[in-house]
Amino acid sequence: MNIHDPQSTLERVLYLLVNYYPFFLQGIKITLLLAVVGTFFGLIISFILVGMQSSTIHFKDRIGVRVVRKILRYVAIIYIDVIRGTPMVVQAAIFYYGFFSRYSQNIVIAGLIVVSFNTAAYLAEILRGGLMGLGHQQMEAARSLGLNRWQAMRYVVMPQVLRHSLPAINNEFITNIKDSAVLSIIGLGELFYNGRAASSKSYFTFESYLIVAGIYLLLTMVLTRVINFMVAYIDRRPAKEVGGR
């Protein structure tokens, strides 16, 4: 086997791995950053969206509070519809070229914002599904003990919703690893973008993308199992007791 003058596919793959590994490593780094940080912030935003969408109006609420709650609900619904109804590649292009690039050239930050706000819409729907699955009884039981709405959500409802939604959140994270590839549209050097760069420099197009595909597969397979293990571990433990000194 001669990897300095590669002829076969295997030789070319090895040639690329030896000579262009910094491209792939950098790509993996950015892709993981987008998926991990994007999913994390997406989850935080999704909590806010769920709060906006599912805040119930109690008959003792003042009229101003009722109006604000209704407005927030519709804002969340429209946001989720728009994000889920348009492809992330289009959102990235509009956000970056139409807005972000006027103020900053930091493409990584732009990519993180796009992934976070995109995945938030999907995660909000996942959490909302979890909330509906849990039913209103847990909220009622918590409120019947004198907890306020926030305490009931924070300590009773959301921990259970989160726990039930973990497999779907994991799925969203894996999707983010793969779908972040579309951010190459704004020139973000994630795995796909860097694979294409390796391909342009080496002229081994097929093999470059083969390596990219292999890395995506490896990342998703390994991370799926790691997270599944973590989910099973979390599922076995009761929540830490809260409150008091």
Place this chain on the structure above:
Amino acid sequence: MQEILRVEHLRKSFGAHQVLNDINFSMNKGDVITLIGSSGSGKSTLLRCLNLLEEADGGAIIFHDTDLLASHVDINKMRQSMGMVFQSFNLFDNYTVLGNCTLAPLLTKRMTDRKEAEALAMTYLKKVGMDDFAHMRVTRLSGGQKQRVAIARALCMQGDILLFDEPTSALDPESVGEVLKVMKELAREGLSMVVVTHEMSFARDVANRILFMSAGDIIEDATPQELFTNPKDERTKQFLSRFIN
């Protein structure tokens, strides 16, 4: 006798369907009142209105000289004094038995010391025969055990009234006995209770007053002896004959 609860002209409808017409009754400290009647007669709705889990359309609920339906009343504070036990237990699955019992007293600042809250919870868990299960996840308990924990959880708030919404309806016959035994014990100790139930033996043996409801009205308000031996209304007679036969 000290009056702790008075309901005046309480009305409630769901859309066009009138569920409670004009409910009036009062309750003294230490009273055990059972609400009986056919399904759909408004028993559970009345109970839920007392705890403001349902919004009444009109009337007044005077609890410790305060109208709970007045806009300035802090419902969270009020609910801390009026516990509720649900048909489907509604324990918080993400906590242990002890965690379920200490969560509300600590979060609502009714108690501030965790050790004290745990000691109190253990006292009530012992009362309901569940102290040996204190550190177990509630998901592992049987129906009867769950309901006994739910009673202990409500008792931990040390409120003035405990509302029971068909506490034995979701239980197997053996567990029904366990739960009724606990409730009888609480009644004997002088706890004020309002119980929606189909357990006629409980209503007869434990309650000091029975309210028979039909189509959103209280048809009879009598002692168990009066109601079972000499029911005045035809609807009460028909209802009781179905149970006796």
